[in-house]
Amino acid sequence: MRLTGVIPPVCTPLTPDHQVDTASLTRLVDHLLAGGVDALFVLGSSSEVAYLTDTQRRVVLDTVVGHAGGQVPVLAGVIDMTTPRVLEHARVAREAGVSGLVATAPFYTRTHPDEIRTHFRTIAALGGLPVYAYDLPVSVHTKLSAGLVLELAAEGALAGVKDSSGDDGGLREVILGRAAPFSVLTGSEVTVDSALWMGADGVVPGLGNVDPHGYAELYRCASRGDWEAARAEQERLARLFEIVRVGGSRMGGSSSGLGAFKAALHLRGVIDCPVTALPQTPLNDDETGRIGKLLAAAGLL
Template structure:
């Protein structure tokens, strides 16, 4: 399954009581599909997967897969600390009807590259669906090297890569050495035009929840060779991405970023509440007003 284009990592709307808001989630899916996205990635970082219970994960998967109804591929994050736990999530994703799995390296435990290779090969062998590696060293504390990824790609253990490492040099190595059919997707919202120019196949942008149309315009411009239009759209999105810094130093990066995405979605009328999972710090009224101004400047209100 060769993935290209815009595959947003879908936010998980929540009620004020911190339960999954399935009604808002359905509206968010419609918002993304109407924006022209090429796929959906649920239960990733922007989905707050690390905060969700297994029951909440199941509800998200069932809601999204059921509502999408095969219109676009649905990738399911099976992110967890060790191989046995990841395999449990893979079984649930397959049963729910997901089209592919997305997994990081194991974490919390201290692993060796040989163990990481084993982890992905077991998931590919037993998971029953194509596997995409998620390179996220800021959270996993392990960098998936180009050599490791290309080794797994050559074996057929991996179908592609979501690169959120910030290491464009390593991503380029993967692009240059990958086998046919191996998708490389950048996870950076602010360097999509340059990633596409070096040969990436698409983007998995958290900010794409807020403005899917913008990322679709960007990738479409790049695909038709209009570098100037792609650059112009990218620069507008860079300015919009300032919403993730509104929380400043009084909260963690996840609280600021995920809180900003949800506040923006609430201001745009897509979801009912900007609630983030515990123990994240919520944005205050002044911060929400600043996000509103940035949305207006981007032409989204």
């Protein structure tokens, strides 16, 4: 069946010594489920997957799958540079009991579209679970073309796509060309209403960690055709999304965005510690205070 609704990419809370904080992670899962999400996506960009060791990845998988207990599907990112490495992550994720795999195009290596096609076909053939493509050119430096996505979907190699490319025209091309039950999910926190209006099936919002209720409400409004209410909720969430810019130019975009999500979760009492993985730059007290003001303005404190 087509995957739909709100599917947050679950943050990975860490202890001050940079180990996975499983107690905070289970509270975060409860927070998301109480917020009305439809599935969980672990080990994606907002999970800091690029920073986690293989051992830490397994801890996250076991903790989330075990605590969710089948209430909602759990998708696992199997993101790595090349196909053999992705297949090893897929094996571990499958053993942990996830419902699907999320993979990017290969990266670091310089690849050709034929090699990307082979990459996804191989994961689909050997991974043992439905595969969702993660279109993330800002990080992997390859844009998945609509033609390639639709070709792989038509032959059954892909069950869906998470589009974080920022290419609205390409997103619409996939929506228009897809056949059921292929899932089209937007990764943009701030244009969800327009993506759903175009025919997208759902959203994978990093900000959904902070305000899952808001994204669930936005999706409900869109589902019943109340586009004015959906727009109003989207605009509230867009203002809240300003938290990711609080870090400014003194740190990288990942440090600012992921640090903001974790600071907000800490301020909301969901996780114990807002630390991000090394070598990311931490937010300072002034920046955390500004995030608190934005949370309060959004009605979350």
